[in-house]
Amino acid sequence: MRVELHDVTVQGIIAGISLHAENEVVGIIGPNGSGKSTTLRCVYRALQPDAGAVLLDGTNVHKRQDVARDLAALTQESQVEFDFTVTEVVEMGRLPHDRDPARDSAVVAAALATVDVTHLASRSFLSLSGGERQRVLIARAIAQEPRVLVLDEPTNHLDIRHQLDVLRLTRGLGVTVLTVLHDLNLAASCCDRLHVLDSGRLVASGPPEEVLVPELIAEVFHVTAHVVRHPTTGVPQLLFDQEVTP
Numbered sequence: 001m002r003v004e005l006h007d008v009t010v011q012g013i014i015a016g017i018s019l020h021a022e023n024e025v026v027g028i029i030g031p032n033g034s035g036k037s038t039t040l041r042c043v044y045r046a047l048q049p050d051a052g053a054v055l056l057d058g059t060n061v062h063k064r065q066d067v068a069r070d071l072a073a074l075t076q077e078s079q080v081e082f083d084f085t086v087t088e089v090v091e092m093g094r095l096p097h098d099r100d101p102a103r104d105s106a107v108v109a110a111a112l113a114t115v116d117v118t119h120l121a122s123r124s125f126l127s128l129s130g131g132e133r134q135r136v137l138i139a140r141a142i143a144q145e146p147r148v149l150v151l152d153e154p155t156n157h158l159d160i161r162h163q164l165d166v167l168r169l170t171r172g173l174g175v176t177v178l179t180v181l182h183d184l185n186l187a188a189s190c191c192d193r194l195h196v197l198d199s200g201r202l203v204a205s206g207p208p209e210e211v212l213v214p215e216l217i218a219e220v221f222h223v224t225a226h227v228v229r230h231p232t233t234g235v236p237q238l239l240f241d242q243e244v245t246p
């Protein structure tokens with residue numbers, strides 16, 4: 001499914017953001033407060049842009065009734081307030097679909113296994129650690145069987161093994177993934193293309209090897225970076241000097 005942002009503007013926060021993603025993993029990176037979450041919020045309809053539009057396969061998301069069938073979001077606000085079990089939380093992912101108990105159970109079981117939380121299935125969600133909660137919320141998004149997955153810092157709270165697992169599995173879904181990532185090396189490893197936001201504006205777009213260059217890192221993040229190639233995958237990876245640049 002194709003996601004397109006056309007000149008999306010939220011007054012005082014983001015201005016004229018245009019980008020697209022289609023059956024690929026597209027990353028949004030940028031410093032704190034640069035507008036990454038605000039951009040995603042316009043995609044998963046938590047926020048209506050003041051100008052511009054977000055299209056899903058050509059239709060404005062803010063004019064569609066059935067977006068939850070196509071789009072799942074794991075966001076900073078994705079919290080569970082009440083004391084549901086892990087299985088119940090993941091079952092919520094099935095709500096946008098017509099009920100089919102046998103298929104729903106199979107999809108939920110597969111989602112739990114995919115993020116390695118089957119052993120937690122009957123535990124209370126609120127009793128889980130931060131990383132376990134995050135994996136359960138990812139399982140809920142996967143159980144929704146979306147064609148577009150919007151992720152705001154999906155690796156939050158995850159140890160390195162689970163960070164890599166989650167990013168590998170989101171790639172493996174073969175759907176459109178739009179994700180905010182803070183870790184530039186993870187972004188380089190798992191994204192087909194990157195968009196860089198700075199002060200609410202898109203300042204660079206392209207494949208990781210074109211975007212993650214020392215000049216841009218210095219200008220946007222105010223740190224000095226050295227680019228090396230990963231010895232087995234060849235993807236660019238950054239090493240940082242300790243001092244920040246002015």
Ligand SMILES: Nc1ncnc2c1ncn2[C@@H]1O[C@H](COP(=O)(O)OP(=O)(O)OP(=O)(O)O)[C@@H](O)[C@H]1O
Nearest residue numbers: 012013030031032033034035036037038039180197
């Ligand atoms: N509802 C709001 N009212 C006022 N300001 C807001 C609102 N939402 C976001 N902002 C401001 O807009 C800016 C961008 O916020 P946003 O959360 O999109 O940034 P971000 O790039 O995701 O940041 P971070 O990396 O810290 O998560 C911030 O300065 C934030 O304080």
